[in-house]
Amino acid sequence: MFAIFKKELRSYFINAIGYVFVGAFLVAAALMCCYTTLGSQSYSTSSYFTMLIFSFIILIPLLTMKLFAEEKKLRTEQLLMTAPVSVWGMVMGKFFAAFTLFCGTVLVSCINFFPLYSYARAERAGQEYSELHVGPVTAQIFASVIGIILIGAAFIALGLFISSLTENQLAAAVITVSIIFVMLILDVVNQYIDVYAIRFVISWVCLMSRFANFSNGILDYSAILYYLSISGVFLLLTVRVYDKRRWG
């Protein structure tokens, strides 16, 4: 499993795709951060994180589209399937490679908050004492980053599953983009639905609905469990795809 993990992580940087992902992510994050905080003179990061999640529509499929589709096209999956590695090992190796690159980039993008803190310090410097909290709320940022990483993990697992269904990278990317798009858009649409039952069902399907607590600085265990389960389900489905192919 570790060999596959290493190989995948390396291949992101042999191909341009790793650099494209990291570059695009950091540029998008920096621009959004400027626009939502500095540009609108606010310390609140919640709209920054919401926008960042929407950028995943394009960014996550970049990471996941090739994971299985390329192997299938090059027939190299035969190598992995006949090596002394379990299907779970193979799937997890690939998942963690994408996840590691994603996490790393998210953590690097946290430098975007430094200007906020330094602005806050400058603003506080003139005042002796203030009843109002001036500056970004660290707990909110911390929880939001965790939330973002969990949502990212779920999307990566989804992309991995889609990639295992096709041998065409482009098809994998397009399908993943549309599913993530629909998931995120559903949350927006959901606010305008009057029927409680439908709203309830949709809130289970779209991943965004559970993010609100994180952006308020709350580590919601049920939400953490929810995101981990979604990731687990898609990873399980991917494993099943390979088992099915073997038994089919």
Add this chain to the structure above:
Amino acid sequence: MIKIEHLVKNYGSNCAVDDISFEVGKGEIVGLLGPNGAGKSTTMNILTGYLSSTSGSVSVAGLNVLDNPIEAKKHIGYLPEQPPLYLDMTVEEYLIFNYNLKGCKLNRTKHLEEICEVVKIKDVYKRVIKNLSKGYRQRVGIAQALIGSPEVIIFDEPTVGLDPKQIIEVRNLLRNLGRDHTVILSTHILQEVQAVCDRIVIINKGKIVADEKTENITRAVENNRRFNVKICGPQKEVLAMLRSKPGIVYAEVLAQRDGDAYSYLIESEVGIDIRKSLFYTLAEKKWPLVGMEAMGMSLEDIFIAIVDQTSPKARYERKTKSRTRGGEAEREIAKTLVEDAGKSHGGSALFGDDTEAK
């Protein structure tokens, strides 16, 4: 080392492998031979754990491939039909990846060096696989299969797409590997198995048609009873003499003519070497014998005879076709030869149970 019992694989309603059983002992080189779509690759894919079987069991080194896949796979090195190469890696990176993937415990630098030595890829070691020629790619694929020095090595059509020199090299390599490994290779080229293998398993339409030692099949070929003889002399009289000579069951004039010499095709009785007595007879009559050539019975003929046997319709079509070329006699002879070889080796499986053909 390898034990396949009543292996069946269905793809939907399509039966790719139909009740195949055979065993391969340690250090044996076995060739799986069959036309395209015969089920060779499917059998190998099941053997290596890439596919599952519909029923039946496969075990490698005493480990069942389905029950204990990870342990069993440790004993197998596999080169699929299309070498599974990551084109954007260098040969070095690729081999190191495989080394890690297989959890190999041998000394890495030394082991990889040895393998590169064996398959002769040292001069491309640092190059990106994308830029390598087909022959080198194939060799990198072979190197991959050798990593970890597995006891069983399985090659699916290893010489496809190589030039003649590379083919010879690969065959030599396979023969050398057979000294300390159990090797199974599949091919549709008869010379290849003849050159390399100890044993030949012929598969057609998912069934084993023949499972014979290579010598037996080769002996069937050498046990030749047909000759192309060139004799100077009056054509009609020579033919009459040939037909009346004891020991010759069949004679005909061939179309070729070389000066005053005519070519004749003769066939001797089973177990009789007609060559010497024919020479003396001709000498007596003062008809010089200017050429005698054994009609090489290629394995192809035997192969076609065996394979056609299992599908009466195809055989019928072939017969009607070959009649126009005068090749029917050859086919018939090929069949009898195989039968003879089989009989002399204790009722072989060559023509085992082909109720269909009757």
